[in-house]
Amino acid sequence: MNSIKQKYLALSEREQKLLFIAGIAIFVALFYFLIWAPLANGVDTARTQLQSQQQLLDWVEDKALQARRLRQTSSTSSGFTGSLTQAVNQSTSQFGIPVSRLQPQDDELQVWVDEAPFDSVLEWLKALENQGIVILQVDIAEAGAPGLIKIRRLQLGVS
Secondary structure, eight states: OHHHHHHHHHSOHHHHHHHHHHHHHHHHHHHIIIIIHHHHHHHHHHHHHHHHHHHHHHHHHHHHHHHHHHHHHHHHSOOOOSOHHHHHHHHHHHHTOOEEEEEEETTEEEEEEEEEEHHHHHHHHHHHHHTTEEEEEEEEEEOSSTTEEEEEEEEEEEO
C-alpha cells in the first residue's frame, strides 16, 4: 500500500487530479453498471409482471362472475317435471331414434339404442338437456355403417 501511495505522491499535481477524477468516473461507472442498472431493470421487470398478473386476475374474476351468473340462471331455470320414460319416448320419435330398450330405475332411466345417426343422437341429447334431463352416464360405440352409432347404455336422471 505504501508503494502505491509513494507512486501517487511522485506524480505531478496535474496528474494526481487527473487520476482522482478518473477514479471517481470509474467508481460512478461501476456503481451504475453493477448496482443501479440491474436494480432498475429488476424493478421494471417486476412492474411488467405485476401488470400482467393483474390483467390475468381481472380476466379470471370476470370469467368467475360469468360462471356464477350462468350457474344461477341454470339453477333457477325450471327443472324437468314429469315422466322420464314419456319424455324419452316423445323425443326419440321426434328425432327418429329407434330405442331398443328402456329400463326405469328409481328416479333414473336407462336407454339402449341399436343404431342411430350420430347427428340425430347429438341433437336428441341436447334437447333432453334443454328440458332439464341430466345425462348421468353414456356408453357409445360405432355401429356397422359410417355415420351410425350404437348406444350401449345411456343413463338419464332429473336435475
